[in-house]
C-alpha cells in the first residue's frame with residue numbers, strides 16, 4: 620500500500636475506542652512520506668501493540684515531560700501530569716528564592732524529575748533508584764537532555780552519603796492488594812516495583828519520615844507526590860521530624876502533594 624493510502628487507512632480505521640484512535644493518529648503524524656520497509660514493519664508492530672492495549676509511551680519508547688524528551692521502557696513508570704505539576708511547583712519556588720539548593724530525586728524511575736529540574740536550573744542534582752533496568756533509562760535520559768546528574772543505585776537512603784537541601788520523591792504508593800484493581804493499561808504494563816507501596820501503601824513514606832532528616836541540611840525540605848487518600852496519614856508520619864507541613868491539591872482538586880521542612 621502507498622504511504623499516503625496507508626496513513627488514510629489507519630486514520631479511517633473504524634475503531635470505537637477514542638483513545639486508541641488518538642494514539643494511532645499521534646503515532647503516524649510525524650512519519651516521513653517516503654516510509655522505508657523497516658519503518659513499515661516497525662509501524663505494523665507498534666499498531667499491533669497499541670491495539671493490544673500497550674500505552675503509547677511504551678510503544679513509542681518515549682514521552683514528553685516539561686521541556687524534556689524522556690525515554691521510557693517497560694521497567695520504568697510513564698511520567699504523569701501530576702508529577703509535572705510537582706516539578707513546576709518546585710521550579711517556581713527555586714526561581715523566587717536566592718538559594719541554589721542541592722537536590723535529591725529519590726525513586727527516580729525514568730529520571731524525569733531530576734532531568735527536568737537540572738535542565739531548567741543547572742542545580743546540583745543526584746538521583747536514587749533501586750532498579751538496574753531503570754538506571755539504564757535514567758542514564759539514557761541524562762545523555763538525551765544534556766544534563767549533569769549523579770545516579771546512585773540504592774535501596775532508598777542505604778547508599779546515600781550526602782546531605783541535600785531538597786529531597787523530591789514520587790515513591791511507589793499503591794497498596795499491594797489494590798494493584799490488581801488498577802486500570803489494565805497500568806497493572807498489565809507498568810512495573811509493579813514502581814507501584815507497590817507495601818500492605819498499606821505507606822512503606823516508602825515511613826522510610827522518608829524516619830530517615831530523610833539524616834540526609835537533609837538544616838531547614839532542608841521535602842516535596843512528595845502522594846496517593847489522593849493518603850494525606851492525613853502521611854502528615855501524621857511526618858509530624859515528628861518535620862514542620863510547616865503543607866498539603867497541596869492536583870488538577871482534579873485531590874490531595875496529591877506534601878511539602879515539609881526538617882525540624
Ligand SMILES: C[S@@+](CC[C@H](N)C(=O)[O-])C[C@H]1O[C@@H](n2cnc3c(N)ncnc32)[C@H](O)[C@@H]1O
Nearest residue numbers: 698726727728748749774775789790791812813
Ligand atoms: C512511582 S515510580 C516514580 C518514578 C519517577 N520518579 C516518576 O515520577 O515518574 C517509583 C520508583 O521507585 C523505584 N523504587 C522502588 N523501590 C525502591 C527502593 N527501595 N529504593 C529506591 N527506589 C525504589 C521504582 O523502581 C520506581 O522507579
